[in-house]
Amino acid sequence: MRAGKFAALAGLALSCLSPQLVYALDAVAVEGGSGDDGINRYGIALQWDWGVQWLRLEDWHLGGYWELSASYWDGDDGRTGNDSLGEFGLAQVFRWQTQTPIYGVMPYLEAGVGIHGMTDTELEDKNFDTEIAFGSHGGAGIRFGHEGQYEIGYRYQHLSNLGIGDSNPGINFHLVRLSYHF
Numbered sequence: 001m002r003a004g005k006f007a008a009l010a011g012l013a014l015s016c017l018s019p020q021l022v023y024a025l026d027a028v029a030v031e032g033g034s035g036d037d038g039i040n041r042y043g044i045a046l047q048w049d050w051g052v053q054w055l056r057l058e059d060w061h062l063g064g065y066w067e068l069s070a071s072y073w074d075g076d077d078g079r080t081g082n083d084s085l086g087e088f089g090l091a092q093v094f095r096w097q098t099q100t101p102i103y104g105v106m107p108y109l110e111a112g113v114g115i116h117g118m119t120d121t122e123l124e125d126k127n128f129d130t131e132i133a134f135g136s137h138g139g140a141g142i143r144f145g146h147e148g149q150y151e152i153g154y155r156y157q158h159l160s161n162l163g164i165g166d167s168n169p170g171i172n173f174h175l176v177r178l179s180y181h182f
Contacts, residue, residue, distance in 0.1 A: 024048055026065065026182060031155070033175035035073075037124055041173050043071030043087075059100040067091045067112065078124030085123050087159075089116040089135060097143075105142040108153075112137050116159055129165030141177070151179035 027047040034040050046068045053061040069089045077083045091114025098106050116133040141153020155177060160170030 027151075027179050029151075029177050029179035031071075031175045031177040033155075033173050035173035036171050037075070037126070039073055039075040039124060039171070039173075041071050041073050041175065043069055045069040045177075047093075047179070059098045060096065061099070062094060062096055064092060064094045067093055067114070073123060075124040078126075080122035080124065080127065082120055082122045083124070086119040087116055087133075089114050091115075091135065091137075101144075101148070105144045106148050107142050108140065110137075110139045110141075110153075126169050126171065127167060128161060128169060128171075129167045130161045132161060132164065133159040134162050135159040139177075143181070147181075149181045151177070151181065153177045153179070 025046055026049040029045040029047065030043070031045065032040070032042045048066045050064045050066070053063055055062045067090070069087075069091070071087045071089075073085050073087060075083050091112045093110055093112035095108050095110040097108035100106070113134070113136045116135050118128065118131045118133060121128045121131055135157055137155045137157035139153050139155035141151055143149075143151045153176070155173075155175040157173045157175060158170060159173075161168050
């Protein structure tokens, strides 16, 4: 049942992408990591750059992108009997970055916020109370390659329902991301 729900939500999310939006895709990322109580998370994200450069200081600037993501959370049965769930998100991400390589790499710092939907409200011993969560993250990484097309980064992400439910346990993840920029 959960797998069917995850597939239906994934299909809905992909069907919302118009051909023009897919053509404008700037990057794709895969991520993996672990969170509270040993819950593992694996995901994919699509990114669309805003094409802006604010607060230019020499070669550095503040930019950003939209991110559409899908993740699989893998845990143990716990009290709830649920050992996995799917999660989808849409986030806006602000990134402080350089355009000129420093010793062959272009470092960055980023922060993002977004909204997430989950295929279930329970995982292991956690009851998230709602299928809606709000996420925030902070991260750092480097872009490299002949044209800066490759990227490796770290993210610390927090998700919670911000108190819209009866309880708000939240969850934190440490994630490693690998990206390719078109």
